[in-house]
Amino acid sequence: MIHNYLLLSIILFCLGIVGVISRRNVFTVFMSIELMLNAANLAFVAFSRFHENMDGHVLAMMVMAVAAAEAALALAVVILLHKHKSKLDTNVFSLLKG
Amino acid sequence: MNCWPPKVHLPKKSTKKGALDIMFADGLFLTFAVLAVIGAVGLVLFRHPMNGAMSFVITLISLAGLYALLSAKLIFALQLIVYAGAIMSLIIFIIMFLNIQPDDLPKEETKLLYILGSIIVVLPIGLFLVKIVKSLPITSVEFMDNNFGGVKEVGLLLFKDWLVPFEIVSILLLVSLIGAVILAGKRGTSK
Secondary structure, rough: OHHHHHHHHHHHHHHHHOOOOOOOOEHHHHHHHHHHHHHHHHHHHHHHHHHHHHHHHHHHHHHHHHHHHHHHHHHHHHHHHHHHHHOOOOOOOOHHHH | OOOOOOOHHHHHHHOOHHHHHHHHHHHHHHHHHHHHHHHHHHHHHHHHHHHHHHHHHHHHHHHHHHHHHOHHHHHHHHHHHHHHHHHHHHHHHHHHHOOOHHHHOOOOOOHHHHHHHHHHHHHHHHHHHHHHHOOOOOOOOOOOOOOOOOHHHHHHHHOOOOOOHHHHHHHHHHHHHHHHHHHHOOOHHHH
Protein backbone atom coordinates (compact mmCIF):
# COMPACT_ATOMS: atom_id res chain seq x y z
CA MET A 1 0.00 0.00 0.00
CA ILE A 2 1.27 3.38 -0.94
CA HIS A 3 0.78 4.89 2.50
CA ASN A 4 3.55 2.77 3.95
CA TYR A 5 6.05 4.16 1.49
CA LEU A 6 5.03 7.72 2.31
CA LEU A 7 5.21 7.03 6.04
CA LEU A 8 8.70 5.60 5.61
CA SER A 9 9.64 8.69 3.63
CA ILE A 10 8.39 10.93 6.45
CA ILE A 11 10.35 8.94 9.04
CA LEU A 12 13.57 9.17 7.02
CA PHE A 13 13.09 12.89 6.42
CA CYS A 14 12.53 13.57 10.12
CA LEU A 15 15.63 11.53 10.99
CA GLY A 16 17.57 13.68 8.52
CA ILE A 17 16.33 16.86 10.17
CA VAL A 18 17.26 15.46 13.60
CA GLY A 19 20.75 14.69 12.32
CA VAL A 20 21.21 18.18 10.90
CA ILE A 21 20.01 19.88 14.08
CA SER A 22 21.67 17.76 16.73
CA ARG A 23 25.06 16.73 15.34
CA ARG A 24 28.18 18.87 15.05
CA ASN A 25 30.32 16.69 12.83
CA VAL A 26 30.48 18.13 9.30
CA PHE A 27 30.31 14.76 7.60
CA THR A 28 27.33 13.61 9.62
CA VAL A 29 25.46 16.82 8.87
CA PHE A 30 26.25 16.43 5.19
CA MET A 31 25.08 12.83 5.08
CA SER A 32 21.90 13.79 6.93
CA ILE A 33 21.16 16.25 4.13
CA GLU A 34 21.67 13.41 1.65
CA LEU A 35 19.24 11.34 3.73
CA MET A 36 16.60 14.05 3.39
CA LEU A 37 17.14 14.12 -0.38
CA ASN A 38 16.67 10.36 -0.46
CA ALA A 39 13.46 10.59 1.53
CA ALA A 40 12.14 13.12 -0.99
CA ASN A 41 13.16 10.76 -3.78
CA LEU A 42 11.23 7.93 -2.20
CA ALA A 43 8.15 10.12 -1.97
CA PHE A 44 8.55 11.12 -5.64
CA VAL A 45 8.79 7.52 -6.81
CA ALA A 46 5.91 6.40 -4.58
CA PHE A 47 3.63 9.13 -5.90
CA SER A 48 4.75 8.30 -9.42
CA ARG A 49 3.65 4.71 -8.88
CA PHE A 50 0.43 6.01 -7.30
CA HIS A 51 -0.52 8.16 -10.29
CA GLU A 52 0.94 5.72 -12.82
CA ASN A 53 2.91 8.27 -14.75
CA MET A 54 6.63 8.57 -14.74
CA ASP A 55 7.25 12.25 -14.08
CA GLY A 56 8.34 11.38 -10.55
CA HIS A 57 11.11 9.16 -11.91
CA VAL A 58 12.47 12.04 -13.97
CA LEU A 59 12.33 14.32 -10.94
CA ALA A 60 14.12 11.70 -8.84
CA MET A 61 16.88 11.56 -11.45
CA MET A 62 17.24 15.32 -11.25
CA VAL A 63 17.43 15.19 -7.45
CA MET A 64 20.22 12.64 -7.83
CA ALA A 65 22.11 14.97 -10.18
CA VAL A 66 21.71 17.85 -7.73
CA ALA A 67 22.94 15.59 -4.91
CA ALA A 68 26.01 14.65 -6.94
CA ALA A 69 26.84 18.30 -7.65
CA GLU A 70 26.29 19.15 -4.00
CA ALA A 71 28.54 16.31 -2.86
CA ALA A 72 31.39 17.45 -5.09
CA LEU A 73 31.23 21.07 -3.95
CA ALA A 74 30.58 20.37 -0.27
CA LEU A 75 33.45 17.93 0.01
CA ALA A 76 35.83 20.43 -1.64
CA VAL A 77 34.73 23.04 0.90
CA VAL A 78 35.17 20.56 3.78
CA ILE A 79 38.71 19.78 2.64
CA LEU A 80 39.56 23.51 2.49
CA LEU A 81 38.09 24.14 5.95
CA HIS A 82 39.96 21.16 7.37
CA LYS A 83 43.17 22.55 5.87
CA HIS A 84 42.59 25.92 7.53
CA LYS A 85 41.35 24.90 10.96
CA SER A 86 42.15 21.17 11.12
CA LYS A 87 38.83 20.57 12.85
CA LEU A 88 35.57 18.97 11.79
CA ASP A 89 33.35 20.80 14.23
CA THR A 90 30.63 23.00 12.73
CA ASN A 91 30.89 25.36 15.72
CA VAL A 92 34.46 26.19 14.71
CA PHE A 93 33.45 27.23 11.20
CA SER A 94 32.01 30.61 12.09
CA LEU A 95 34.05 32.75 9.72
CA LEU A 96 31.07 34.79 8.61
CA LYS A 97 30.05 35.81 12.11
CA GLY A 98 31.32 39.37 11.60
CA MET B 1 -1.21 13.06 -18.32
CA ASN B 2 -3.70 11.55 -15.99
CA CYS B 3 -3.94 13.33 -12.69
CA TRP B 4 -6.08 13.46 -9.59
CA PRO B 5 -7.96 11.30 -8.67
CA PRO B 6 -5.66 8.39 -9.43
CA LYS B 7 -7.02 5.23 -10.83
CA VAL B 8 -7.93 2.86 -8.09
CA HIS B 9 -7.03 -0.75 -8.60
CA LEU B 10 -9.50 -3.11 -7.16
CA PRO B 11 -7.66 -6.03 -5.68
CA LYS B 12 -7.91 -9.08 -7.87
CA LYS B 13 -10.17 -11.91 -6.93
CA SER B 14 -7.32 -13.55 -5.24
CA THR B 15 -5.95 -16.57 -6.90
CA LYS B 16 -3.69 -18.26 -4.45
CA LYS B 17 -0.55 -17.25 -6.33
CA GLY B 18 -1.50 -13.57 -6.39
CA ALA B 19 -2.12 -13.51 -2.65
CA LEU B 20 1.21 -15.21 -2.09
CA ASP B 21 2.96 -12.62 -4.27
CA ILE B 22 1.41 -9.75 -2.36
CA MET B 23 2.43 -11.33 0.93
CA PHE B 24 5.97 -11.76 -0.37
CA ALA B 25 6.07 -8.12 -1.48
CA ASP B 26 4.82 -6.99 1.92
CA GLY B 27 7.54 -8.99 3.62
CA LEU B 28 10.17 -7.46 1.35
CA PHE B 29 8.81 -3.99 2.03
CA LEU B 30 8.95 -4.57 5.78
CA THR B 31 12.52 -5.85 5.60
CA PHE B 32 13.76 -2.98 3.49
CA ALA B 33 11.91 -0.37 5.54
CA VAL B 34 13.31 -1.66 8.84
CA LEU B 35 16.81 -1.79 7.36
CA ALA B 36 16.49 1.76 6.02
CA VAL B 37 15.33 3.15 9.35
CA ILE B 38 18.07 1.27 11.23
CA GLY B 39 20.69 2.67 8.87
CA ALA B 40 19.37 6.21 9.28
CA VAL B 41 19.31 5.93 13.07
CA GLY B 42 22.86 4.63 12.96
CA LEU B 43 23.89 7.60 10.81
CA VAL B 44 22.49 9.99 13.39
CA LEU B 45 23.93 8.16 16.42
CA PHE B 46 27.41 6.96 15.44
CA ARG B 47 30.21 9.18 16.63
CA HIS B 48 32.77 8.48 13.92
CA PRO B 49 31.66 9.57 10.41
CA MET B 50 33.08 6.38 8.90
CA ASN B 51 30.61 4.23 10.87
CA GLY B 52 27.86 6.69 9.95
CA ALA B 53 28.74 6.46 6.26
CA MET B 54 28.65 2.67 6.38
CA SER B 55 25.23 2.60 7.98
CA PHE B 56 24.05 5.21 5.48
CA VAL B 57 25.09 2.84 2.68
CA ILE B 58 22.71 0.26 4.20
CA THR B 59 19.92 2.85 4.00
CA LEU B 60 20.72 3.62 0.37
CA ILE B 61 20.78 -0.01 -0.70
CA SER B 62 17.50 -0.79 1.01
CA LEU B 63 15.98 2.30 -0.63
CA ALA B 64 17.08 0.82 -3.95
CA GLY B 65 15.17 -2.32 -3.03
CA LEU B 66 12.09 -0.21 -2.30
CA TYR B 67 12.38 1.43 -5.72
CA ALA B 68 12.44 -2.01 -7.26
CA LEU B 69 9.28 -2.88 -5.32
CA LEU B 70 7.67 0.27 -6.75
CA SER B 71 8.68 -1.04 -10.21
CA ALA B 72 10.93 1.92 -10.91
CA LYS B 73 13.60 -0.06 -12.73
CA LEU B 74 15.74 2.81 -13.95
CA ILE B 75 15.72 4.59 -10.60
CA PHE B 76 16.65 1.32 -8.90
CA ALA B 77 19.73 0.97 -11.08
CA LEU B 78 20.62 4.64 -10.73
CA GLN B 79 20.27 4.51 -6.96
CA LEU B 80 22.73 1.64 -6.79
CA ILE B 81 25.18 3.04 -9.33
CA VAL B 82 25.07 6.77 -8.62
CA TYR B 83 24.17 6.99 -4.94
CA ALA B 84 25.54 3.86 -3.30
CA GLY B 85 28.33 3.67 -5.85
CA ALA B 86 29.58 7.09 -6.80
CA ILE B 87 28.48 9.58 -4.17
CA MET B 88 29.06 7.37 -1.14
CA SER B 89 32.46 6.23 -2.39
CA LEU B 90 33.36 9.91 -2.86
CA ILE B 91 32.32 10.68 0.72
CA ILE B 92 34.13 7.65 2.15
CA PHE B 93 37.20 8.52 0.10
CA ILE B 94 37.26 12.02 1.57
CA ILE B 95 36.72 10.71 5.12
CA MET B 96 39.67 8.36 4.66
CA PHE B 97 41.72 11.07 2.95
CA LEU B 98 41.42 13.40 5.93
CA ASN B 99 42.63 10.56 8.21
CA ILE B 100 40.36 11.43 11.12
CA GLN B 101 41.54 10.27 14.50
CA PRO B 102 39.00 9.82 17.31
CA ASP B 103 40.30 12.88 19.17
CA ASP B 104 39.93 15.09 16.07
CA LEU B 105 36.19 14.59 16.28
CA PRO B 106 34.11 17.27 17.98
CA LYS B 107 33.32 16.42 21.56
CA GLU B 108 29.56 16.08 21.73
CA GLU B 109 28.80 15.48 25.38
CA THR B 110 25.31 16.93 25.07
CA LYS B 111 24.48 14.97 21.93
CA LEU B 112 21.63 12.98 23.43
CA LEU B 113 20.11 16.14 24.87
CA TYR B 114 20.28 17.82 21.46
CA ILE B 115 18.77 14.76 19.79
CA LEU B 116 15.92 14.76 22.29
CA GLY B 117 15.31 18.47 21.73
CA SER B 118 15.34 18.16 17.95
CA ILE B 119 12.93 15.22 18.14
CA ILE B 120 10.58 17.43 20.15
CA VAL B 121 10.92 20.13 17.49
CA VAL B 122 10.44 17.75 14.54
CA LEU B 123 7.66 15.60 15.97
CA PRO B 124 4.76 18.03 15.27
CA ILE B 125 5.87 18.42 11.64
CA GLY B 126 6.09 14.65 11.28
CA LEU B 127 2.67 14.07 12.82
CA PHE B 128 1.19 16.73 10.55
CA LEU B 129 2.63 14.98 7.50
CA VAL B 130 1.36 11.62 8.77
CA LYS B 131 -2.11 13.10 9.07
CA ILE B 132 -1.90 14.34 5.47
CA VAL B 133 -0.79 10.91 4.27
CA LYS B 134 -3.63 9.22 6.12
CA SER B 135 -6.12 11.35 4.22
CA LEU B 136 -4.99 10.03 0.83
CA PRO B 137 -7.23 7.50 -0.91
CA ILE B 138 -6.23 3.89 -0.60
CA THR B 139 -4.80 2.10 -3.59
CA SER B 140 -3.23 -1.29 -3.73
CA VAL B 141 0.26 -1.72 -5.09
CA GLU B 142 0.64 -4.47 -7.58
CA PHE B 143 3.59 -4.95 -9.80
CA MET B 144 3.04 -3.09 -13.04
CA ASP B 145 3.40 -5.67 -15.74
CA ASN B 146 3.99 -3.27 -18.63
CA ASN B 147 7.18 -1.32 -19.15
CA PHE B 148 6.47 1.17 -16.40
CA GLY B 149 9.68 2.80 -15.25
CA GLY B 150 11.95 1.17 -17.81
CA VAL B 151 14.85 2.97 -19.44
CA LYS B 152 13.07 3.59 -22.72
CA GLU B 153 9.91 5.08 -21.24
CA VAL B 154 11.65 7.33 -18.74
CA GLY B 155 14.15 8.39 -21.40
CA LEU B 156 11.40 9.35 -23.82
CA LEU B 157 9.68 11.36 -21.11
CA LEU B 158 12.97 13.00 -20.13
CA PHE B 159 13.78 14.12 -23.65
CA LYS B 160 10.27 15.17 -24.58
CA ASP B 161 8.54 16.84 -21.65
CA TRP B 162 11.51 17.52 -19.39
CA LEU B 163 14.07 18.73 -21.91
CA VAL B 164 14.54 22.23 -20.49
CA PRO B 165 15.04 21.10 -16.86
CA PHE B 166 17.45 18.47 -18.15
CA GLU B 167 19.55 21.13 -19.85
CA ILE B 168 19.45 23.28 -16.72
CA VAL B 169 20.71 20.33 -14.68
CA SER B 170 23.57 19.95 -17.16
CA ILE B 171 24.48 23.61 -16.58
CA LEU B 172 24.33 23.00 -12.82
CA LEU B 173 26.75 20.09 -13.14
CA LEU B 174 29.08 22.22 -15.25
CA VAL B 175 29.01 25.00 -12.66
CA SER B 176 29.76 22.60 -9.82
CA LEU B 177 32.62 21.09 -11.86
CA ILE B 178 34.18 24.53 -12.39
CA GLY B 179 33.60 25.43 -8.75
CA ALA B 180 35.24 22.25 -7.48
CA VAL B 181 38.26 22.80 -9.75
CA ILE B 182 38.63 26.41 -8.57
CA LEU B 183 38.24 25.45 -4.90
CA ALA B 184 40.58 22.49 -5.01
CA GLY B 185 43.15 24.00 -7.34
CA LYS B 186 43.89 26.95 -5.07
CA ARG B 187 47.62 27.12 -4.45
CA GLY B 188 49.38 28.89 -1.59
CA THR B 189 50.52 31.77 -3.83
CA SER B 190 47.01 32.86 -4.73
CA LYS B 191 45.98 33.64 -1.15
